[in-house]
Amino acid sequence: MYPNGVTYPAKLQAIIDLFVSLPEEEKRENLIAYAEQAGKHEPKPGETFELEDVRKDEECTDTVGVYLHVTPERRVSFKVTLGEKVQTLTKSMASILCRGLDGCFLEEILDLPSDFVPQIVGGHLVRIRSQTVYYVLTRMKTACKIYRDRLRAEV
């Protein structure tokens, strides 16, 4: 599947297909629409997770929390909490990834290449804000890796 002749997870592929078809202006509008829906991916009261990674920035960006749920079949889902001052593009990517990676196998996330990000965000935004666009994906992959390592350590 990855990395050559890549087939992305189906839900993620649908989002990629949508963004690839959009002109720059509509791409931005859709990114903002996803950012505005980021609140829908917050943990619900009482919800439990296999791993919670909440980090608070001291100076620049705000708190980003990544919550990982893994089923006995090793299928994953993510929830996120985003501080008020988190950048819009980070909110967009958090929302897109929560939706696009929902139900993937743990290994799929770990092996997922990041080259789909420019297809969604557009080459221009990646060039001028490269530090922002990969942030949440990195955090989600890190959470998966920590969880997998923890499982291995328990064996």
Add this chain to the structure above:
Amino acid sequence: MSEPVTVYAHPEALVSTEWLAAQLSDGAGDFRLVESNEDILLYDTGHIPGAVHIDWRADLQDELIRDYISPEAFAAVCAKNGITPETTVIFYGDKSNWWACYALWAFRLFGHTRVKILNGGRDKWTQEGRPLTKEKPKFPATNYPVPARRHDAEIRAFFDDTLAHSQAKKPLVDVRSPEEFSGEKTHMPEYPQEGVLRGGHIPGAKSVPWKKAVNADGTFKTAGELAEIYTQGCGLRAGEDIIAYCRIGERSSHTWFVLTYLLGYEQVRNYDGSWTEWGNRVRAPIER
């Protein structure tokens, strides 16, 4: 003993949110409002009515060379946004106006001197519950004449200037966080590492983090408080040649604005190459 500083040197360089709101409601504003942010999509999520968006990277920097755009490109940016050389441009943005100050400084590079900052920036405006809109204003294009030159020599320092400055033991202000100054970190706390190979500071630089100049709401501290920080605390004297730097030149633009417009220092330059140049430069001397 010199007289205590009680007023800003150029109070006209600041406008308040109250003043701006009144201008907008009267429809009397004879200025162009410009939003400049770190958050590239923030303007599109909503902005102060009538504001145009100028991005520090996409609009003001050259895409191929690490430098600012040409005078021709600057004239085109102004023309597109309905700005003439006579237009007063009021900048505001996120992050306590870092990028607003950066954009203002870049406008000054091209000789556009009618510039102001919205005190407190976007955060203060929104915290006060003032209106935002997604409607992008359209202004008739102007014919902004191509500036004859860029004023780099007056307000911008390059590596060689800064090295000579350091060797001559002239005042250098490092406006980064204490952890960056000490070399413990090469980037802002919890911020992505953007490829700096060595940590520390330029020899002789004094640490005055940019944040010291602002209140909790992002507004600038009073003239007296600023003088205490920079004049008494850092020992900057009137008439001195001063260089400020940070990591890529945005936080030091903020300090450049404070020193130039609020405290009235006349020879302040921003070393925009800053630590991402110095910390990577082969054989550049570093102090920790």
